[in-house]
Amino acid sequence: MSNTRTITRTSTRTDSLDHRPSADPSSATVPSETSGRAPRAPRSLLVGVAAASLTLVLAGCASDDGAAASPPASTGSSSSAGSTESDGSAEADALTMTDPWVKAVDEGMTAAFGTLENSSDADLVVVSATTTAGSTAELHEMAEGDDGAMTMQEKEGGFVVPAGGEHVLEPGGDHVMVMGVTDPILAGDPIEVTLTLEDGSTLDVEAPARTYSGANESYDEHGDDGHDHS
Amino acid sequence: MTGRRGLDRRSFLQGGAAALGGAALALGGRELVEAAGGPVPGGGATAGGAPGAPTAPDDAVGRATEGFRGTRQAGVATPPQASAAFVALDLAGDVDRAALVRLMRIWTDDIERLTSGRAPLADTEAELAAVPARLTVTVGFGPAALAAAGVDEASVSWPAALPPFGIDRLEDRWSGGDLVLQVCADDPLTVAHAVRLLAKDARSFAEVRWVQRGFRRAVGTTPSGTTMRNLMGQVDGTANPHLDVDANLIWREDGSTSMVVRRIAMNLDTWDELDRDGREKAVGRRLDTGAPLTGGTEHDEVDLEAEDEHGLTVVAPFAHVRRARTDDRAQRFLRRGYNYDDAPSGGAVSDSGLVFVTFQADVEAQLVPVQRRLDELDLLNEWTTPVGSAVFWVPPGAGSGEILGQSVLGG
Ligand code: HEM
Ligand SMILES: [Cu+2]
Numbered sequence: 001m002s003n004t005r006t007i008t009r010t011s012t013r014t015d016s017l018d019h020r021p022s023a024d025p026s027s028a029t030v031p032s033e034t035s036g037r038a039p040r041a042p043r044s045l046l047v048g049v050a051a052a053s054l055t056l057v058l059a060g061c062a063s064d065d066g067a068a069a070s071p072p073a074s075t076g077s078s079s080s081a082g083s084t085e086s087d088g089s090a091e092a093d094a095l096t097m098t099d100p101w102v103k104a105v106d107e108g109m110t111a112a113f114g115t116l117e118n119s120s121d122a123d124l125v126v127v128s129a130t131t132t133a134g135s136t137a138e139l140h141e142m143a144e145g146d147d148g149a150m151t152m153q154e155k156e157g158g159f160v161v162p163a164g165g166e167h168v169l170e171p172g173g174d175h176v177m178v179m180g181v182t183d184p185i186l187a188g189d190p191i192e193v194t195l196t197l198e199d200g201s202t203l204d205v206e207a208p209a210r211t212y213s214g215a216n217e218s219y220d221e222h223g224d225d226g227h228d229h230s
Numbered sequence: 231m232t233g234r235r236g237l238d239r240r241s242f243l244q245g246g247a248a249a250l251g252g253a254a255l256a257l258g259g260r261e262l263v264e265a266a267g268g269p270v271p272g273g274g275a276t277a278g279g280a281p282g283a284p285t286a287p288d289d290a291v292g293r294a295t296e297g298f299r300g301t302r303q304a305g306v307a308t309p310p311q312a313s314a315a316f317v318a319l320d321l322a323g324d325v326d327r328a329a330l331v332r333l334m335r336i337w338t339d340d341i342e343r344l345t346s347g348r349a350p351l352a353d354t355e356a357e358l359a360a361v362p363a364r365l366t367v368t369v370g371f372g373p374a375a376l377a378a379a380g381v382d383e384a385s386v387s388w389p390a391a392l393p394p395f396g397i398d399r400l401e402d403r404w405s406g407g408d409l410v411l412q413v414c415a416d417d418p419l420t421v422a423h424a425v426r427l428l429a430k431d432a433r434s435f436a437e438v439r440w441v442q443r444g445f446r447r448a449v450g451t452t453p454s455g456t457t458m459r460n461l462m463g464q465v466d467g468t469a470n471p472h473l474d475v476d477a478n479l480i481w482r483e484d485g486s487t488s489m490v491v492r493r494i495a496m497n498l499d500t501w502d503e504l505d506r507d508g509r510e511k512a513v514g515r516r517l518d519t520g521a522p523l524t525g526g527t528e529h530d531e532v533d534l535e536a537e538d539e540h541g542l543t544v545v546a547p548f549a550h551v552r553r554a555r556t557d558d559r560a561q562r563f564l565r566r567g568y569n570y571d572d573a574p575s576g577g578a579v580s581d582s583g584l585v586f587v588t589f590q591a592d593v594e595a596q597l598v599p600v601q602r603r604l605d606e607l608d609l610l611n612e613w614t615t616p617v618g619s620a621v622f623w624v625p626p627g628a629g630s631g632e633i634l635g636q637s638v639l640g641g
Contacts, residue, residue, distance in 0.1 A: 099351055101351040101352055104434065113352075186329075186332060186434070187332060187333075187336060187431070187433075187434045187435070188331070188332025188333060188335045188336045189332055208336070208339070208351065210336070210351055210352040210431060211430065211431060211433045211434050212352050214354065
């Protein structure tokens with residue numbers, strides 16, 4: 001989703017009667033982005049800024065990101081794919097995930113990706129993950145084995161999202177490993193991933209599924225069966 | 231002219247002014263695309279850069295964007311971009327309404343991102359998305375897609391296919407399709423990337439049936455608003471309905487329309503045998519200016535009654551422009567075609583023609599009567615042959631929070 005990330009301002013041509021500018025998320029995202037990059041500020045102030053930023057993110061999502069939103073026929077009203085939602089606790093308030101997505105898979109294992117952003121002045125650490133799409137979720141990284149091959153393994157200490165910075169989850173790098181998938185994750189359907197931070201606060205992420213050929217990372221010592229890992 | 235490398239300054243200033251403020255701003259290490267409406271090839275608008283206006287960045291063409299969200303899809307009334315690809319897809323047998331919803335969710339998100347110069351989710355060549363170049367993607371539904379959506383064809387009122395015509399030599403490989411993507415941009419690499427990404431994202435739903443690539447002149451090579459030329463050398467696209475005045479010919483009330491794609495091969499080898507006078511008589515317009523043979527300039531009305539000194543009509547009975555119009559002003563449609571020029575086979579010099587594309591509120595009421603007249607008599611038929619044909623329903627545009635096809639899929 002673009003809601004916190006890229007800002008596009010489109011000016012329609014005068015004779016283009018039928019289109020509105022496609023991307024007014026700018027209005028919502030500029031302050032959000034700015035606050036996300038705000039220099040160090042007193043902690044009390046930051047909480048307010050972060051909360052405001054989150055509101056904007058959600059507003060941007062609801063009004064502009066219908067692309068991925070479920071049509072009325074399907075799931076509940078608040079489930080626009082790609083949105084992020086926190087439970088109001090301190091650490092999670094400062095964390096957002098932009099452009100989350102998951103590789104579509106029939107069963108077994110898959111992985112979720114996206115960009116974690118920290119709008120606070122302290123590092124945030126994602127320590128664990130859960131998902132409704134599989135029996136288990138783990139935080140993984142890629143590491144070079146003794147044979148020089150890249151394999152994935154659990155990331156010690158979790159994902160550190162630096163103060164005012166971001167942490168990218170992408171194929172070939174860190175990712176949220178989803179294991180024990182029994183119901184197919186279909187392209188276009190979102191899955192729910194919940195990230196837990198050090199203080200126990202959580203961030204709910206809806207990651208739409210995409211058909212993807214890559215992200216076939218192999219395990220080091222655990223073999224290919226996700227169930228071994230849980 | 232201060233334009234560099236011979237680029238027409240006017241074409242930049244046309245829509246480029248807004249792009250001036252769009253010098254790439256880096257915020258948080260990411261580039262912000264702040265793009266303008268862009269230049270207006272074929273748009274009929276006259277150019278006019280204010281004297282002393284600041285110079286547009288030299289990548290203004292690449293930065294320009296067309297809006298995506300709205301009641302009507304882009305790519306119809308949009309001034310035609312220089313490059314196009316038409317991609318028809320066949321749905322997998324198990325695609326039902328729910329699956330179509332998922333596909334439209336994906337495409338809507340992909341298209342919104344691509345048209346604003348942002349990489350879609352899981353884009354393996356994300357850098358290629360950074361040049362929107364007025365990209366538009368127009369999605370159309372064929373009969374099987376409507377059936378999968380559970381839509382009664384009569385309710386959207388369009389034919390699954392055109393009736394057969396005597397001139398047709400249709401080939402399966404250029405005809406039909408359950409879904410279509412019309413992908414247009416002022417840069418061919420932008421088109422290619424969008425096509426691959428959208429087709430890839432549809433892999434679990436549909437497979438590519440045919441692709442037709444087309445082109446017009448590159449931006450900046452002719453003044454803005456210049457009518458395109460086809461590979462027979464003719465000015466092609468002059469007498470089109472007015473986008474505003476005749477909007478009801480192009481659009482239905484709900485913002486939907488229909489799209490006809492006909493691949494028409496040109497026999498340029500036999501066309502070569504015809505002299506200039508014969509070529510002009512075949513159409514009824516001059517080759518140099520596109521003006522009617524009865525005088526005036528390109529956009530002056532053709533006088534179908536005017537006679538020469540022998541008492542014969544100046545515009546011959548068989549002339550294309552006489553045959554392509556009827557007295558019924560409702561029998562008109564928007565032509566928005568592209569040239570194609572593919573690799574020849576079997577020792578031929580070229581394989582050229584027109585990806586003839588029309589948009590109209592009602593195919594049967596507007597286009598079919600005209601195509602029928604041309605089938606009966608049109609000297610151009612001597613050198614042109616329809617080899618492909620497909621008809622699609624073009625759903626309304628996606629409004630805020632909507633997916634493409636929402637009116638039939640959204641429940
Ligand atoms: C390769 C095939 C074709 C070529 C080369 C061609 C070329 C032209 C040219 C040079 C003109 C005059 C300039 C203009 O107004 O655009 C024209 C006009 C027109 N053509 Fe075609 N055309 C082709 C096929 C068709 C087909 C298949 C149709 C309709 C089914 C069609 C419908 C029209 C109409 C409606 C006009 C405008 C007539 C008027 O009101 O003056 N053309 N075409
Ligand atoms: Cu993993």
